[in-house]
Amino acid sequence: MLDQFSPAGADARQQARAARPGQVMAALDLGTNNCRLLIARQNGVGFQVIDAFSRIVRLGEGVSHTGLLAPDAMDRTIDALRICAAKMQRRGVTLARAVATEACRRAVNCATFVERVREEAGIDLDIISSGEEAQLAFSGCMPLLNRDFPYAIVFDIGGGSTELGWLSLKAGVQPRIVAWHSMPLGVVTLTEEFGVEAAPGLDRMEFYEGMVGKVAAQLAPFAQAVGAHRAIAAGQVQILGTSGTVTTLAGIKLGLPRYDRTLVDGSYLTYGEVEKISTQLASQSCAERATVPCVGVDRCDLVVSGCAILTAICRQWPIGRLRVADRGVREGILMSLMTGTAPDGVYRPVYSAASLPVSA
Template sequence: MPHGPDPAAPRPPREGGRRAHYSPHHAQQHQGAPRNSYAALDLGTNNCRLLIARPSDDGFVVVDAFSRIVRLGEGLAATGRLSEAAMDRAVSALSVCSDKLRRRRVSLVRSVATEACRRADNGREFVQRVYRETGIALEIISPEQEARLAVLGCHALLEPGEGNALVFDIGGGSTELILIDADHSPPRVIDWFSAPWGVVSLSETEPHVGSDREGLLGSYARMRARVAEGFAQFAARLTPGSQPGRLLGTSGTVTTLASVHLDLPSYDRRQIDGLIVPVTAMREISSRLAGMSVSERAELPCIGQERADLVVAGCAILDAILDIWPAERLGVADRGIREGILRSLMARDRAKVMM
């Protein structure tokens, strides 16, 4: 059975595109019976992701994983419903997950669905269909639960420092902004906000169109303005202080832009998870991508056809976040809800054993 390093273990920050030098951390198990396997499944507006892991003395080791872009929320903004084609794509991906759960003999799993199922008129009907056809019992979680799980899954990558920090998760249908007091372990959530803009919903309601670079940048400015309006209520509550605030992002947008920043020939999680990128570099990449056509963006190896039409919406959301939370550097996390679920499941089981 394959093993790997704990994806939620803290790693030395990496700056300016330099790869960190660190020794892989191998899980050590106590002697005795094999430890149970746990699974976390996150069905979002754009992606279906599964992570299966076993506990280790200092976290967990991943034994299997799966990720597929399913675009469950495609067309949702216009119709208020999940389309048949989108549901078929999601069920197909979930069937793969179901097979993996059986083969790995997972003892405890939590499967969650987020904004697309929350918003769709037929979201609960879809959940019932998933259970009938795959045996997976999806739980439609609230935006607050989503925000807290994201923090639990990625906070280990927050840069050391003082003062509050902002963690954000740009999804397909919504964006979660979480203000935390990082002096606690785990961090204490001070305030949070779920904005109704994600890469899919924003792309559909405020399309990025234009016949030339000037037109494309004008369209991008309108996208940013629309997001800023949605963030205004939360922005008024933020007080980052006199020093630039710490900032950590977990989403396909930040990992994609970080890959472009490093000019990677293909996505490499080992180089991205825990990377620290200057905010000025991320803004420059966002502006460059916003001035490109879809076909031009698709030629970039870390974007490709699957993300070419959605990445600009993510850039607009990221720019709006940088406007309301001034920071010099952005921490990049290729982890989030699934890792948060795994940690909570394992902690719950440990607590039962100690009772």
């Protein structure tokens, strides 16, 4: 059992060249549900974000049933990637990496999609393993970890999978990923299995608890392998989560009329708040959820499955309070570009193959 939860970093390959001070870098994270871009300038001690882009593209729509990326999903995603390419060109990006995750790992026609992206958007996609995805997500979140705790559980709820990590922390030393697990359940895959809403005649909360139970069964082997409960009882463990689900619940808790990253990133949710908000959303219809600030039309069909994953995680590890991160894979990519630990073949933008829009 333990070999499924091996330490992250086994895939890491070294690159000698690191970003120079003043160099403009870009990190693109293409997930099952979202396409996200971050452009930053190396400033000697870190990086300064100068541009960003995020769009829900639902690339992995239907993949769990068909094993294929759908034509409409590929078209939507390439449209978003063309905007990303235009932004990188306009900002003068000279060092970048674009990664794709679970939807592309699963899809048998992924190679065709990758070639289309290269030809139509001028971007080379790197399909990364679940282990590298976890490592990038966790490293991007590490600045929010409290070094007063010797241990941390970090998780990233995605569209096609959920990455979980058990980390060891020591003062003055970079946090170490002791074990990680990629759970093959995300907001898209869980919604496609259960549906957006309860079937007629089925209680909405029974429907919701059915999803929570499915996730709990998937979590149990990892929880048993880590064996964190003694450390949790001793108050030695913190928990940090990154995902649209976690940040959405934080925005609702804060009463924001519209999402504001500066208020959400680094904030906290108590487990009681997670249960209360999740139960509220699960008891509503999709149309009712669409009217909730920070949910809206784009997230109303997927947010309940995200709440189910989050609730199962909180129930599995009774820590009591969760720190919220609006950061992850993109920040991890930028950090690897700065330190020269990104893999060989890092994409440098060349736009000759693409017919790019003049603005984005």
